[in-house]
Structures are given as C-alpha cells and as structure tokens.
Amino acid sequence: MDEHHEKFVEVRVITTSGVYPEAGFDRVPEHQPVDDVLKKAARKLHLADTSGWLAIVAGRKIDASKSYRENALQGRVEIDWGPDHGAGGHA
Amino acid sequence: MHEAASRMLFDEEVDKLGPELLDSRRWILLKREYPMLEIEFFADDGARLRMRLVCNDWNERPPSVVFIDAQGQALSSIERDPSGVFNNSAHPSTGKPFICMKGVREYHTHPSHTGDAWETVRNNDRFTLGGILTQIWRVWRKLH
Numbered sequence: 001m002d003e004h005h006e007k008f009v010e011v012r013v014i015t016t017s018g019v020y021p022e023a024g025f026d027r028v029p030e031h032q033p034v035d036d037v038l039k040k041a042a043r044k045l046h047l048a049d050t051s052g053w054l055a056i057v058a059g060r061k062i063d064a065s066k067s068y069r070e071n072a073l074q075g076r077v078e079i080d081w082g083p084d085h086g087a088g089g090h091a
Numbered sequence: 092m093h094e095a096a097s098r099m100l101f102d103e104e105v106d107k108l109g110p111e112l113l114d115s116r117r118w119i120l121l122k123r124e125y126p127m128l129e130i131e132f133f134a135d136d137g138a139r140l141r142m143r144l145v146c147n148d149w150n151e152r153p154p155s156v157v158f159i160d161a162q163g164q165a166l167s168s169i170e171r172d173p174s175g176v177f178n179n180s181a182h183p184s185t186g187k188p189f190i191c192m193k194g195v196r197e198y199h200t201h202p203s204h205t206g207d208a209w210e211t212v213r214n215n216d217r218f219t220l221g222g223i224l225t226q227i228w229r230v231w232r233k234l235h
Binding site (some may be wrong): 008012014015016017018022024047049050052054078082083084085086088089090 | 093096104107109110111112115116174176178185190192193194195204215216217219220221222223224225226227229230231232
C-alpha cells in the first residue's frame, strides 16, 4: 500500500526591514507556493509595497509564484527578499 | 525635518540591518553615527565597494552617497556600470563621481533629474535606507 509522506522545508525570509520569522525557521510543505511565506513576512515586517521585489536563494533568483519543490528547494531555505537593482542613469 | 525625528528614523532603519542580512550579503557596517552610515560590500571575485551615506534630514531628503577608500577619503573615480548608475563624471554640486539613481541625493539634485522628485517615492518600501542600499548593491553585483 502506498503511503503519502508530505515533505517539508524550513524557511526564513531575510530583508532589510528584518527577518521572518524573528527566530528560527517556519516549517512548511514543499508544495506550498513561496509567495505564502513572503506574504506573511510582508505583514509581520510591515512592508506595504513589495511589487517587483526579487526572491533570491543562494544567489539564484526563484519564482515566488511556484512551490519550493518546483524551485528545486529543499531542507533549510533562506530567502533574500528585496527590491531589484536601482534605475536612473542618463545624467 | 526635525533632527530628533530624522535620527530616530535613521536608527530604526539601521537597527533592522541584522546579522543574518549582513552575513548573507557580505555587507559590513563600518560606522553608524547619525547622520553618517559607512558600509562596505564584498564580492566573490574579491572586489569591494565602500560608501558613506550622509543622511541628514532623513527621510525628508534622500541620502547623499560618497564612494570612499579604506582611509575614508572620497574617491575621485569609480568603476562604471553599463546602465550609468555609477556615474564617473563630476556631479555639479559635489564635483565627485556619484550614484545616478532614484533614492540618492545626487540623482535628485542633478540638473538632468530635478523633475523626478524624491517626494514621489520617499515613502515606498524600496526607498528605506536598506532598500536604497539593496538597489545600489544589486547594480554593483552585476559587475561582480
């Protein structure tokens, strides 16, 4: 008989406005979209507008609309989350 | 802006640059004494970037950013980037190379950008001190 064992990842989100969770890691199913934890982080860290922010794990940009599994993430995951490079120039 | 309010906001935002962030990004806070914040970025190829942010009147005004050497002296030339954010020409006000990017005082005071007001972005989460540093860091990381 097949038995389904759900896999989990441990995740935390690091920003210049603080870290979520404040201590340790959140344990979440690996099929959960990464966006879910980013939304929690935004609420906890009082981030009102994160449009266009990048989620980076170990130097690799990930797709936050996809799950940890779809992003090939497992184990402990530290997400560096913040705005993209600045724009300007032409002076 | 009242200095006490500016100092409080400065301290609040710099306090949030915690060890997890600094370690993972390889940033070092060299000095933090309102209104000055000195920071150094490190890259895997051995490159370093050291800057001084002058944050008087934060956040009524954006920070002024100065590239500095290991002795804290302002650099007279910098590495350019293809997008022109790291501008090696002399800024009309400072006479020094500057960061030509929204969120930096030298951008908003440059004659080419005086119509691009700081007030329109200053309360966005992209433009906290940490957000501005992140945007600069990502430009630099494209070079290193």
